[in-house]
Amino acid sequence: MNNLWIPIILIILAPLLGGLVYGFERIIKARMQRRIGPPLLQPFYDFLKLADKRKMIVHSAHAFLGIMHFVSLWFALAVLLLGSDLILVIFLHLLSTALLILAAYSTRSIFSHLGANRIAISILAYEPVLIIIAVSIFMLTGSFDATAAFQSEQPLLYKMPLAFIALLLVLPIKLKKSPFDVAEAHQELTGGVELEFSGIFYEAVYTAKWLDYVFCYTLVYLFAGNNILLGAGLIIFTFFYLNALDNSTARVSYKQMLRFSLTVSFSLAFINLLINSLT
Amino acid sequence: MNLASYRKKSPWILHYNAGGCNGCDIEILACLSPKYDIERFGMINTGNPKQSDILLVTGPVTKRSRERLVEIYAQMPEPKVVIACGACASTGGVFRGMYNCEGGIDQYIPVDVYVCGCGTRPEQIIDGVVQALGILETKTKELEESVRLKKETVKEGKQINRRNIADQVKPAMI
Ligand code: SF4
Secondary structure, eight states: HHHHHHHHHHHHHHHHHHHHHHHHHHHHHHHHOOOOOOOOHHHHHHHHHHHSSOOOOOOOHHHHHHHHHHHHHHHHHHHTTTOOBHHHHHHHHHHHHHHHHHHHTTTTHHHHHHHHHHHHHHHHHHHHHHHHHHHHHHHHHSSSSSHHHHHOOOOOOHHHHHHHHHHHHHHHHTTOOSOOOOOTTTTTTTTGGGGGOHHHHHHHHHHHHHHHHHHHHHHHHHHGGHHHHHHHHHHHHHHHHHHHHHHHHHOHHHHHHHHHHHIIIHHHHHHHHHHHHHH | OGGGGGGGGEEEEEESSOOOOOOHHHHHHHHHHHHTTTGGGEEEEEEEEOOSSEEEEEEETTTTTHHHHHHHHHHHHSOOEEEEEHHHHHHGGTTOOTTTTTOOOGGTTOOEEEEOOOOOHHHHHHHHHHHHHHHHHHHHHHHHSSSOSSOOOOTTTTSOOOOHHHHHHHHHHH
């Protein structure tokens, strides 16, 4: 029974956890730039303030799709944490992103459309790599279930290091971090897909970003098997790697992003798959 | 912790240049730099009117920018505060009386805080924003108050009768 309680508590606390990660990340980023940075609970202050603002919606379907994006992302996270099929998890995550893209296309704002185009392109960049990683896990553990990865005696990291590097290369695309943040691009698109959301409906999209952090770090944790210390180490390493990368690089164009991801990350993951299936 | 104090802790700023010389804009960007670091107050420079609380305007209103200014102001959801940043935005400054300028921004939108200086200093901008936070707080409270009619109730016998009005109108129509 003990095994079931941990994921359930994690699922319920996921938004809180993601908010804390986001707050911590903002502090770390500020410290890397020699600033003091906002307080740790800043994301929650933002959350409460946004709840206070007057609600302005473009049309009801737009707001509804935004909320459904949040709900379906939470659902995908729940399926992942409960240790179900990895392919299912990846497609559920894709569904939640697709809902956001639909919401962005349903408005007339040109920036929203541009953001949706770019998110679609970034899906093209990271999705194949994730699927190849899932197939590699299947090759090693003999099952697509995340439970198999969570419970494997030997950490997957030792058997598929190339896949882990590929994951590290696509995570910035997924989390919209520089150099691959064309989808959000605050200076040119002012947020892209989330542009038309406001007030309490923006909150859904804002909180979904926190959930995305938990989702990505759980993917990282998959590589540690049942070794909790190694898992924590990997997560902390990934956290600092992502922030250092975000602070030290400039944005590349979406073509460069696609080319890099489909040549370097995809081939890394693919070579890893080949090696796994041969041995 | 007082839960109601969160409103003061996360002001999101929208910055718009209505036609100034960019001197003030550079000072606003200096506020974001490590030396002044306004992010420690939780402020973010968003570019999106639909999610921001404070409109920071620099420069005088020009004939080209006035529509955009009013449009941006209208797109911000309440509660919102406007800061006129610099001499231009407050009065017209060095551009006052020029053929393409119309003076301060308060001719088009209500301004809550005026920050002086031609080339405002970052300290002044931060001070202005902190004052604006107080105004934001009171505005939110006003929004939350229930609205009551201030007029007295109509006494019996004083009610206006429709026929009486019609009688007055009829002769005039003929
Ligand atoms: S107040 Fe002075 S520095 Fe600021 S925009 Fe106007 S002219 Fe430029």
